Amino acid sequence: MAESPSDRVVTTVANDGLTLGVLDDGPRGGEPIVLLHGFPERATSWRHVAPLLNDAGYRTLALDQRGYAAGARPPRRRDYRLPLLAGDVVALVEQAVGPDGHAHVVGHDWGAAAAWATAALHPDRVRSLTAVSVPHPRAFLTAGLHSRQLLRSWYMAFFQVPRLPELLVGGDGGERLLTSFGMTADDLARFRSEVVEDGALPTALNWYRALPLTDPRTSFGNVEVPTTMVWSDRDTAIDRWGVEHCNEYVDADFTFVELAGVSHWIPTQAPEALAEAILERVRG
Secondary structure, three states, X not given: OOOOHHHOOOOEEEEOOEEEEEEEEOOOOOOEEEEEOOOOOOHHHHOXXXXXXXXXXXXXXXXXXXXXXXXXXXXXXXXXXXHHHHHHHHHHHHHHHOOOOOEEEEEEOHHHHHHHHHHHHOHHHEEEEXXXXXXXXXXXXXXXXXXXXXXXXXXXXXXXXXXXXXXXXOOHHHHHHHHHOOOOHHHHHHHHHHHHOOOOHHHHOHHHHOHHHOOHHHXXXXXXXXXXXXXXXXXXXXXXXXXXXXXXXXXXXXXXXXEOOOOOOHHHHOHHHHHHHHHHHHHO
């Protein structure tokens, strides 16, 4: 009998001339859940959440995304447009479960933006969506007109400057910035080793530098798959307005989960609560 894609452990996935890394854990026969990290973290940011999902019988596929994986660091900012990031997710799903397969998709921070794009552009590949911290890109954009989101996102404009962000974020200034957003000492150490010392910072910043090249108002529309939005009330990067209006961009079952007393870094600081929200969505 021929081996099916789900029988094989996936360690890398090729797409668009790039090779991305994958942490494939849990039972082979379990329903697949794709986990997408944000900035400035890597697939290991799911190290506390994935085992909880695995124990519940689900297979997890944590993607080391373009800009971070050693074999996927194109220098041009146009290579980080949201539709291309969604293409990486689709390539992973097809390699892990077959060309007609689908998976539950979970994303945090920038990974949430990639997850929203994947669900909107490739609904046949996404069984459910759990977005963590960051709302639908159109809700995020609109929040800038109705809340303090623009003030909270000041660093996005700074990251457009050539070279200077690499110098500041790669040094003590980056650690001070991330600490102000609630990152712990352990995660700061991982940022230093996995992103700065590994040489991923310049291309990781390209996710921000590609922002002017994608207009979410015209690039993709509403999401039509069951969706959960998870947000924490001590998130200093994401204002409440965008997440509260996220349901306006979902034409399917929608649930909003608010975590009290948690900073922006939900996967590492509230893994049990996040895993519970993910399981509620995927079981539904």
